[in-house]
Amino acid sequence: MGKRNAFLPEKNPTYRSLKFICDNELYYMVKMTQWFDVVLLNPDEEIAIYAIHEPGHSEEVISYLILGNEKALLIDTGMGIGNIKAVVEDITSLPVEVVLTHSHFDHTGGTKHFDKIAIHEAEAESLQNGVDNDFLITQIIDNYVWRPFPDGFKPDQYTIPPCTPTVLLNDQDIISIGGYDLEVIHTPGHSPGSICLWNKEKGHLFAGDTIYQGPIYGHLNESDLEQYFSTIKKFSSLFDEVNVIFPGHNKTPLDKSFLQEVIYGFCQIKDGSAEFSQNELFITYEFKSFQVLVSKETQI
Ligand SMILES: [Zn+2]
Numbered sequence: 001m002g003k004r005n006a007f008l009p010e011k012n013p014t015y016r017s018l019k020f021i022c023d024n025e026l027y028y029m030v031k032m033t034q035w036f037d038v039v040l041l042n043p044d045e046e047i048a049i050y051a052i053h054e055p056g057h058s059e060e061v062i063s064y065l066i067l068g069n070e071k072a073l074l075i076d077t078g079m080g081i082g083n084i085k086a087v088v089e090d091i092t093s094l095p096v097e098v099v100l101t102h103s104h105f106d107h108t109g110g111t112k113h114f115d116k117i118a119i120h121e122a123e124a125e126s127l128q129n130g131v132d133n134d135f136l137i138t139q140i141i142d143n144y145v146w147r148p149f150p151d152g153f154k155p156d157q158y159t160i161p162p163c164t165p166t167v168l169l170n171d172q173d174i175i176s177i178g179g180y181d182l183e184v185i186h187t188p189g190h191s192p193g194s195i196c197l198w199n200k201e202k203g204h205l206f207a208g209d210t211i212y213q214g215p216i217y218g219h220l221n222e223s224d225l226e227q228y229f230s231t232i233k234k235f236s237s238l239f240d241e242v243n244v245i246f247p248g249h250n251k252t253p254l255d256k257s258f259l260q261e262v263i264y265g266f267c268q269i270k271d272g273s274a275e276f277s278q279n280e281l282f283i284t285y286e287f288k289s290f291q292v293l294v295s296k297e298t299q300i
């Protein structure tokens with residue numbers, strides 16, 4: 001995970017000001033467990049989309065559960081601190097398949113509970129490596145955690161065991177769950193096998209860690225800014241059709257004005273006009289509702 005520990009997101013005022021509240025009336029809180037807040041995002045629509053949020057940890061990661069007519073799709077499995085499978089089973093009895101936006105620990109922690117697991121082929125190996133307690137223990141230190149751990153969670157036994165994917169994804173693959181299709185868009189940049197999932201009919205873009213409000217990590221060892229530029233170009237060609245963005249962290253949903261801000265921001269990074277600050281480790285480009293962190297070794 002490279003230099004991730006060097007950054008303390010809870011000390012970023014922009015990040016801390018974000019709330020898991022939307023100012024339209026399109027969704028409402030449906031359930032709070034010890035660890036998860038579960039929100040039905042589209043109560044008026046036939047295909048239900050739930051956000052499964054982990055607001056007690058500074059990552060504020062969000063997984064999504066979509067109930068198709070034939071099966072349910074779980075997009076990411078969270079940190080593995082609470083039991084996401086129990087949450088899913090509380091919502092649906094449909095068979096559940098998992099698709100991972102990438103292999104980072106905050107999106108793969110609950111993968112061990114499921115049998116059908118899809119990930120981009122570029123991160124299959126990373127998923128099969130698992131994550132050990134030596135690293136994970138550094139991610140649950142006091143100032144990263146704002147909610148008591150759920151019953152049964154033992155920090156000294158916190159690991160993400162190796163998981164073997166059952167499906168290897170590539171760009172333009174289609175995932176069908178009955179009445180709702182998602183196209184895989186390969187969006188490397190944050191990590192080599194990052195994907196977004198695109199429902200063309202509704203204009204839904206599930207964005208993983210590729211874009212969200214708050215600090216976007218383009219500074220990790222596995223990140224690549226040139227690839228990020230190409231990914232943002234893909235978003236530009238999709239822009240007219242996007243209605244709503246469901247990101248992997250912080251506030252959800254986001255409307256397309258955010259996508260516009262991101263596209264414009266990355267253009268400014270590329271042409272050298274973006275405002276930035278820097279420390280000894282990385283450069284931070286600052287925009288209204290997001291930042292982009294880039295390694296100081298990156299040549300622009
Ligand atoms: Zn990530």
Ligand SMILES: [Zn+2]
Pocket residue numbers: 061104106107209248249
């Ligand atoms: Zn993440």
